Amino acid sequence: MARSLIIDCDPGVDDAIAILLTLAVPDRLNLLGITTVAGNVPLDLTQSNARKICELAGRTEVKVYAGCPRPLLRSLHTAADVHGATGLQGAALPEPTMPLQPQHGVDFLVEQLMQAEQPITLAVLGPMTNIAIAxxxxxxIIQNIAEIVIMGGAVTQGNVTSSAEFNLYVDPHAAQVVFDAGAPITLIPLDTTHQLLTTPARLETIRQIGTPVAQAAAGMLAFYGMPDSQRYGLPGAPLHDPCVIVYLLEPNLFTTQAVHVAVETQGTHTLGRTVVDLWNVSGQSPNLQITRSLDAESVYALIIDGLAKL
Incomplete structure (x- = not known):
């Protein structure tokens, strides 16, 4: 049976690739809907971008819901420098014609989880505001959550500050609510996603697919992540959010470790940092598992294969 899935996201180029990969495997992932949140760009763009990507893939039946327009306690911090002013820089996609659903994204999440006959997996690709409020x-609703798989956090260095990864920095208070809820959680941090690079060779392979979907994906990926590539001296841009979908499809491509993770919600210099207790020095029981490594060649091959199916 296909895994029942809700994607919560803030598209964003890497969110877009993750959505496309999901839409490419309906026999494996039964996408119940997409909820959007403010993050990489404001909410009016994230909800529109999610619909643009569904239309690009020819999947206009997918329902998209707008969620929270700001973090729980902080003002919004966006990442337009990474994703472009529209969030999907590099792809000239038309304005969507498929409707935005009138129901609030949080209410959709609650409704689906309350009524679920089988547990639902949540793929969380942006700040966790919607999930925390739900x-x-x-x-x-936690009794009907099969697993929450999250792209976020860092064991070592952040990417928006020296301590914090972007999704956790935008809404650290929401992240702490989610981590403390008691749901089964897998966290895919920067330390893992920085092992998955859009190298020139991989980008050219996507271009060579030749379909409108692949051309749009290649255009976005050519722009996306250049600041990170230059900052870290990498041979390509790290590709973050698709790791969540690949993990759901092929968890054996990742290594994991059960740990206790707390979120810094007050630090002047460390706000949004994930405090990852790798060696259990605190004595606290693990509240989630993190990924430590991935098989980059196999993960990227799966992404390319997914894009070729659309």
Missing amino acids: LIKHPE
């Missing part, structure tokens, strides 16, 4: 409003 858990606060109706903590009983």
